Amino acid sequence: MLMKNQLFQLSIPTHAGQFIARYSAKGLAELKFPSVGRASPRAVKQNGVPTQILRWHRATATGLKSSLAGRKPKNLPPLDLAGTEFQKRVWNALRKISTGRTKSYGEIAQAIGKPKAVRAVGGACGANPIPVFVPCHRVLAVNKKLGGFSGGLDWKRTLLVREGIVL
DNA sequence: TCCGTATTGAACT
DNA sequence: AGTTCAATACGGA
Secondary structure, eight states, X not given: OOOTXXXXXXXXXXXXXXXXXXXXXXXXEEEEOOOSSOSSOOOOOOSSOOHHHHHHHHHXXXXXXXXXXXXXXXSOOXXXXXXXXXXXXXXXXXXXXXXXXXXXXXXXXXXXXXXXOHHHHHHHHHTXXXXXXXXXXXXXXXXXXXXXXXXXXXXXXXXXXXXXXXX
């Protein structure tokens, strides 16, 4: 019996480590960077993963590798972004930043019609469940400083450099 | 209601 | 060029 809100968790091995993807019935719900702490993350193999999710997972894996190479991913699975209205508006604005471009927290705040909500934008970025595909790494503080990153600033730098952005 | 935040810009050393 | 500070919107407890 397939539960509607069950999450399926699968791993994506890359040269940079093992990413973890979680899927809801609606699509990709969460993407996690490789955890550096553990040598062997707990097994994520699952039985009875629906075909649809396997198909999404292949797209995710391919897209992730494109993104890590600094290219725009194609054929991404649907993203099941769960959050408040405000967060979804921020995440939606992030997705409009094209590969190789950056915006500041303030510019995002303006884009969603709340020019003063700059810190709240930072908060929403930090709450982003799908980094890389929802490109929170393309948001820099004013004057091109890095700001922060939930997956670690090294990842933020790496992703930006792969896209050809110079700091 | 209080606290923290992945900000920002101004006013100071 | 670095530090401090207030304004500010949101989310979690």
